[in-house]
Amino acid sequence: MRAEGSSPPPPDPVSTPEPSNSTTLDSLAPLTPASVPAASRKRKRPPIKGSSPAPSDPASNGGGNANSTDLLATSRADLSSRPILKIMRGPTFIPITEGSEWFKTEQVAVNRVGYRYVPAGINPPGHPTPCRTIESNPTSFRISWEDRSPFLKVSKDGLSVGGSKGFRSARCNAPIREGKWYMEVKILHGGGDQIGDDSLREGSHVRLGWGRREAPLNGPVGLDGYSYGYRDKTGEKVTLSRPRPYGRPFGTGDIIGMYISLPPRRPPNKKDPLDPAHLKRERIPIDLKGQEVFEILEYPQCKEMVALMDYSGKTTSSVSVPSSSKKTANGKIPERGGPAPTGAKPATPNLRPLPILADSRIAFFVNGESQGVAFQDIYDYIPLRQSDARKSNSRKRSAREGVKEHRENPFDDGTLGYYPFISLFNDASIRLNPGPDFDFPPPADIDALLDKQAHPNGVDTTNTSIPCPKPAPEDTKMETDVDNTDISVHADDCDPSNITIQVAPASPPAAEPQQTWQPACERYPQFMREEWAFDDVETEEAREELAKAAAADKVDEDKRKQREKRRLQAEARRVADARRRTEEKVRKAGEAKAARLGGSDQERPMTPPAPYAAFAPERNQPSPSPLRHSTAFEADGSAEYEASPAPTHVSYDEPKGGQSGYTSENPNDNDMDIDQDIEALIASDTPT
Known part of the structure; x- marks a missing residue:
């Protein structure tokens, strides 16, 4: 059975080795062998606090099915x-049952401890941000589908909510920030x-009030200093779990009016970048239960507010406990919690002051009857300034985890404020009426009524009595206005017949006082406009x-x-330098050869000799044999052939060396030795 207008969830995602860590929009990558952790003997570390909650959590309805936490694609x-x-x-x-008016919800991300969720929508292609804030049906002021305990049942219009067992709470879908x-x-x-x-022995009970984001949903309103409540059983008001007498009890059939007045929101200090009043979001788009949502790290409870809950009378100061490995002079280990050493100064906790919202107030009505002011000057919903130690830890964690992990947000993200907070015990149930038509409309100026109730013994200066006139000079006239009646009394005597009464024309009726409050139904469209304006700001920042x-x-x-150009230029210079060095060595070798042969060779232009033409840049041919001067073949009948000293068939029987040109006295032998020396020198210096 599926809600009208809903679409089926995507197919089951492929399971990963660690489904307990939800991944972000930027972290989707195919699993490679390098990314799979091998078996290691190292001690396993606990999961990082900033990681997404496990889909296998019973409340998440995960565990590898279609509702489990999945990744949004990166491309x-x-x-x-x-x-x-x-x-x-x-x-x-x-x-809940066949034909019941109560329902449980599926395919929706319900907040859990430490995390909350906001519906998200995919942006069109070319947009600088992947997702944006969207609404959920019905688009009106109601109980939030996400911001409630999963044990509460609801109606389809989101205006009715029922309990089951124990105290469970729900917040509405728009906060009150001012007004x-x-x-x-x-x-x-x-x-x-x-x-x-x-x-059930206790029956059904209801607590109504106003609470902040830090107030837990699995407890009643007024459990701590983050919420303020009104009890049905005794009519007491309660905060910090301390009930105080307030109004009359209420029960089934009664209609409770809830009023809150907050001063204008404090603007952030532009010169102070660490002012918590600055608007900043820390949220990651993920796919949870088939729906794109923003996962947000919930605002934690501060130690200053937790300290207010400690009403046991114990001192909050403590002294350092000595190590158990050290012994005193008598050889005994000191007892933990024993008397402090003489002269030791108690360590006082470094608690920051808790700011309040001046002139703020909360009041309740029962069937149109005001119960007076319940709470005055309530605590400010802006988070406290982050301490230096927490800032350093946040920087270390962000450096270790990277931008893909959740980070605690020390600034206002636009969702802070006081929400209508409904707490139900056992089978209690209620129905909201956010207006504008109320069963018991309050006066136009609720604060004036509350102020009058706060000062019931105010001085009444109205006096409508008419004293009997005393004798006075003639033509003396006394006038007084009573109900727009002009009474003229002449001083002749007190005879009633001498008293003339003149009735003045009636003045126009006084204008009705202007309404100073707004119905809660008008808050939801304002809040969504604020969220979309925030999206536009983030879009511009992302574009920048x-x-x-x-x-x-x-x-x-x-x-x-x-760098590439400089590298290529350096490579070209290196090649040119190597070539220049080679040519220089060849030139010097040629000069040395010319010096050995005598001055005749010095007059000739220095060119690489024929046997070393392989080292010239324009030629790459094998050198001829160094015996070229004595083995060249000459044709028969030529003059050179006739005078050649080379051996012929005629001189084969002659003694060796007689007619041969290869004797040690041949002057060409010295030239061959020089050529061999030059060739060896060049071969040793030529780069490979």
Whole structure:
């Protein structure tokens, strides 16, 4: 059974070796043998805190099925193949029982401890950011599908919510950040009523109030300092788990009005880049349960707020405990928690001050009857300034984990504020009425009513009595206005017959006071406009970052080309220097040869000798035999042939050396030796 307008989830993704780590938009890569961790004897480390929660978590409905946490594709083409949505697909409503008005939801990312989710939509191709914020049906002020305990049941319109067992809570889908806002909540079952034949001893109970993002959903409103509640059983107000007398109890059928007034939001200090009031997002787009969502690291509870919960009377200061390996003078190990050493100064915790929202107030109405101001000057929802130690740890973690991992956000991300907070115990149920039509409309100026209730004994200066006039000079006239009536009393005597009454014309009726508060239904469209404006800001920032990255890439490419050009020039110079050195050596060898042969050769132009033409750049031929001067063949009948000293068939029987030109007295032998020396010298210096 699938909700109308929803689409089926994508096919089952291929499981990875570690499905417990959700991956980001930038981290999808095919699994290679190098990326698969081999068997190692090293101690396994616990998972990084900033990683995504495990899909195998029972609340996540993961474990390798279609609802498990998957990756969004990294390439633009893969993202473009997914549908571009303006409204979220889910949720899918599954009735609790056949024909029931209550449903549980599937195909929706429900917040879990430390993480929350916001619907995301794929941007069209060419957009500088891959995803944007989108809405989910119905697009109105209601209970949030994601920001609630998974144990609560809901109606399809998101205005009714019911419990099961224990205290479970839900927040609405838009925060209150400033201004005056009002809404109503009808108690369907509460005040301790039993539902049907239920044998639960406590019955059903409701707590209503306002809470911040840090307030846990698996507990009642007022559990800590992050929320402020109103109890149905006793009518008490509660925060920090400390109930105080406030109003009258309420139960089934009652209609509770919830009013909150917050001062204008503090603008960030532009000169202080670490001011927590600056707007900044830290979110990662992922595919969870078949829907693109932004996964966000939830704001953690600060130690200052946790310290407020410690009302046991124990001191928060402590002294350093000595190491158990050291012994005292008597040889005994000192006891832990024992008396502090003499002169030791107690270490006081470094707690930051908790700012408040001046002139803020929370009030409740029961069936149109104001119960007065419940809470005044509540705590500010802007996070505390990040300490130096936490900043250094954040930098180290980001350097180790990289930009793909979650990082704690010390700034306002636009979702901070006070949300309507509904807590249900056992089978309690309620229905929201965000307006604009209320069963018990409050006065136009709720603050004026609350101020009057706060000061019921104010001085009444109105006096409509008419004293009897005393004798006075004639023609003396006393006038007083009572209900627009002009009474003139003449001083002749006190005879009533002498009193003339003149009725003045009636003044126009006073204009109705202007309404100073807004119904909660008007907050949702405002909040979505804020979110989309934030998306536009992020788009411009991403476009600027892309332009900077492109400019940096161009500079790097130019530098690479310059380096390549210089390398080629250096290589050409090296080759030219090697060639020049070779030619210089050949020239010097030729000069040396000419010096040995005498001055006649010095007058000839120095050119590489024929046997060494292989070293000249324009020739690459084998050198002729050095015996060329004595073995050249001459034709018969020539003069050179007739005078040749070479042996012939006539002189074969003559003694050796008689007619031969190869004697040691031949002057050409010295020339051959010089040629061999030059050839050996050049061969040793020629680069290979």
